[in-house]
Amino acid sequence: MNRIILLCLSLLWTATAIPVDAQVAGDRATDRRPDDYRSRNFLIHTDLAKDDAEELLQKMETMLQIISRYWGAPSRKVIECYVIDDIKLWPPRSLPNEAVNAVNGGGLTIARGMRRGNQLNMNAIVYASNRFGTPQHEAVHAYCYQTFSSTGPTWYAEGMAELGNYWIENDSTVTAPDYVIRYLTQSDRKTLAEITDNQQQTGDGWRNYAWRWALCHFLVNNGNFHDRFRTVGVGYLTGKPASFERAFETQMEELDFEFQFFIDHLEQGFDVHRCAWDWKAKFREQKGTRPVIAKVKADKGWQSSGLKVISGQTYQLTARGAWKTADNAEEVSVGGDAAGSGSLLGTIYHDHQLSREFELGGKQTFTATATGNLMLRCRDEWNQLNDNKGTISVEFLSASDEAAIPARRASE
Template identity: 40%
Template sequence: MPAPRSARRTFGLTFAALAALTCCGPALAQPPASGDAGNAGEATGPALNVFRSRNVILTTDLPAEKSEALLVELETMLDLVGRFFGAPLRKPIPLLVWKDTAKWQGVPLPPEAAAKMREGGGVTIGSTMGLQNTFTGQFRATDASATAYASSRRGTPLHESVHAYCMLTFGGTGPVWYSEGLAELGSYFRQGDVSVRVSEPVMSHLQTSPRQTLREILDPNAVTGDSWENYAWRWALAHVLAYNPNYRDRYRPLGVSLMNEDGKLSFESVYGPMAREITFEYDFFLDVLEQGVRPDLIAWDWKGRYRPLREGRRATARLKADAGWQPGAAELTEGVVIEYAAEGEWSVGRDEPRPTHVTVLDDDYEEPKPEDDAEPTEPPPPVTADGGEDGRGRLVGAIFDPNDYTLSEEFELGAAGTFTAPASGQLVLRCRDKWGQLDDNDGRLTVRLTAVKTE
């Protein structure tokens, strides 16, 4: 089970602009600006070794094979984080990773790092130098340093390295909700893949525990390092904001502003006008959460058009198999009887579970198979809106109430027939499949609807 991780301590040296005044604060474990290992270089012992890659200076008691594998994993992640923000890492990250704490006896560590070693967690400690205008109070970071300390347990070195990247690149990590959500998000990064792939403890917690609200996640009084359970909820919000096309274009600019602490943007100023939509999609994401879920495929179409259907009126909906709920083109009144017919065929991919998240340091890690060694599979046969024998591929519907942002229970449809609207609101339709397996579906349907009876 993931261990809680500590707050990052960021101390700074501040040079006052437009005034001959220099202020400085204390710095814990402050690496030199050159990006060398700094005090991490003092963490040497007979059982410790230093390994280097382009962006990481790793001091560890891990064996060489595991250390080299970790460096490869870290380099891949840091490259993806840099691309995500459009800002490559400026200097190497000194990273200390422990597995057997007995081998670190006598090694000088900052108090925060020593505490995390006892707890089995991690912490990133850094400093920022910059210029502050004495008239406006505005601060501009000019240089930063960061050292990451981490247990080898479940992704902690990845998580702390994201914090170190943010400190070195932007001068800070932002408020807790963004800082910890991003660190978890970054530790799961995979090239060209925005689907959910988290550890089993995280998945189980999010599926079975009382849900944290957005207000609780955004609590300005929250402290970092509180619990891995809180980190899980922060990740869930980050995954929605970063990958859902309704919100993703605002997530990175907001983060840069928060990490720079320039005061230009806040969650309220960026996302406040769409708070109800975000709340609905965050809750919906958790309602359907499983390995493989993609926020871009289940994103709600808030711009969809719906035509009020009174007796004799018609509407036409066009649907994709590889998407979640889609506009059914009709706004219905509870009790109205709708006649429908679906034209076309679509196909659903194989019913196979999606993988969980493991790192190269986990006991259950297995080397991925080369794509050339993958067993060839037959493309799934197309089906009509009646679906296959297992029920997948069947046309189903629900009613969304745009006034109170609620979604009715799903009801079955098919290739043709009639149904009675169970509630008033907007008709939404989809191809039935497991929510984490939409990405390998294909095909489209056209659904024609006619109101044949109204009360």
Template identity: 25%
Template sequence: MFAAELVRVDGRFIELTTDLESRDEADALVASFDAAVDQWTSFWNLSSDSVADWKVSAMVMRDKSHFAAEGLIPDHVPDFPYGYAYNDSVWVMAQPSQYYTRHLLLHEGVHSLAFHCFDGAGPTWFMEGTAELLATHTGDGKLIRTITVPTDRDDVPYWGRFKKLNQVRTDGSVPPIETVMAYPPTLSGDVETYTLSWAAASLFAGYPEYRETFESAVQSGRDSGPTFNRQFYSRLSKTWPIVAARWRILANDFDFGFDWEQQRLSISTSDPLWDGKPIKFSVRSDVGWQSPGIRIPAGASVKIEATGQVTLADEPKPWISEPPGVTIDYVGGRPLGQLIACVLPNQTPREGNLPPLMVQTVGNDSVIEVESHSWLLFKVNDAVGDLGNNRGTYELTILSPPR
């Protein structure tokens, strides 16, 4: 078989050279890239001046040796499994799906943008995390939407980020966020590094109160050493126990259709310790974990009583559930619609693997034993990507169990 002719497609921010068989795919890559750049500059609040003279020379390659023979891969480019960026040049291996090829082109493009606008992309977690954050997309061409979470596995063949995260969760090897932020420099990224760095970047981009720290960090891209993280920590030091706790929840829940509008966790280190008096609380069915705004002291027993009905879908007919849940479907091993609780300790380990989250069934009533100072969270059991069609609340009472 002869190597395909190289095709060149010229865009505004990219000049693509490729041996992809499909000219349509090559055109769509260029249109996607140009549309993505506008979204990235607005994400980082960059003026159009800052990218006026930036144009990426991109090689998207099926047959790498063909490009090498043409002198299009300089000697300083290391061997890489997926892609590589150097100043305003990027090299990307074409993947078995158009989605994943596009993702990798965008990923390397984000690195190139960081080199151009910020003189560097920061330490590994920040460099790979922001590249993944800005590259993860839905749609393509002019309709591409970056900085989003795919809703459907079938839309993103070979991308595999949530598959990897699921594996990490199943293995019980979810690291603390500090471990992710300490990833050493790598030349050839592995999917786990990409995935967890993406999750960390998503956390800091997903909460408005971290946004300023995240944005000012990108300005320090030149610094890939320990000073970068030290500054990052110091800006958030007062709230770090919340960052760590939110990371633990995110690492547990991040999945297809995850929507920050539904999943931001409202907790505080100044939430008062529960005094044992009854509290009433409504648990919404259309959002993720919810806290009644208290912390539970170590050694306390908490009795929960719950009533109410929620609607979890309308098709083919309304699916109504009460706190025990309905056994027509299971999510995370528990009946759909079940009222569940999570005891989230105020202290999160900073080393080793994070212990699995303590999630338990509440149903109509139950008693929860709390070992260490913790937040007590509730939600209606459903897939994170399937909350949009939920309605209604469970009404619960938190009280001291009879002695």
């Protein structure tokens, strides 16, 4: 019994704001004809110039390596792709009708085959425009079909395919294009339930693809959720019963909090792994003479101080050590440099909410404006933490009333 599956991507159809890629030029090498190019895992038929075709093959191989490593399964067979740069260079009827739509900036993966018990025999063919990373996107679908027989529910299939599209070797930071980031940070938030709704259809516009990418990127890279997400994903691909809600049932509030934080701070270079929340950290109120001691790394996001602060209570802090916020920056103490870069910042976490961040660097005391867990970080751009170096140690003691009075005066 043959099964035919169609998948398509409609990036261009609704995306009037997307800048047109300059490389789609009709006046280049008009004597070009579609030709075949092969690499270890791909056979590409394309009208691209030889150099461009070979560069694309290289990119596809790298992408395939990354996704096979992620899913723990090598590609079972060669992935055949038609990559169309200029449709006018293709002889009539050299492409199926459905594929002709693919020249419009989108793509299509057609999979045929069957699964009988453990026997899998699926063949997927990719038809893709050469634009917007569509060949890589579609090749993720083709790999999933040929290796596992399925691509999973739409949100997962398309989210992971977009991840494949943007994936860069040895760089797990955000690499999505600016228009995607602008849309996600400026539009109304979608809830996790909306993003993962199983009733969605493929090809429903780049905005939905953007949300799916964001959630998949976040879950793949955040150590708090990575393992469960991979298990659910492999379940989807292999047709086992798998449910996002069930997998994260006990973590849904944490997941939602961290995902909202990710969207709040989304920009190119943002590193989900570096900014993951430490849910296992222990916090205590400081009483008596034993201070609460925190170690804060310059190259991470919010980190636990170990101190539970009480609204209105004043604390003394003593910091030791130095750090820097760029390879070529000078080492500074918690006071930071003249521009404030490298100063020690705080925020108070309570019940999945954060207070506004406040300056702690250079202060000897501070008065808590809320009750909750004190979190600390080194001031730097959120997407530039990777080149930071150094750790600072901070001790907190509750200030006695006498000690608190001059501090309050000083801050007036």
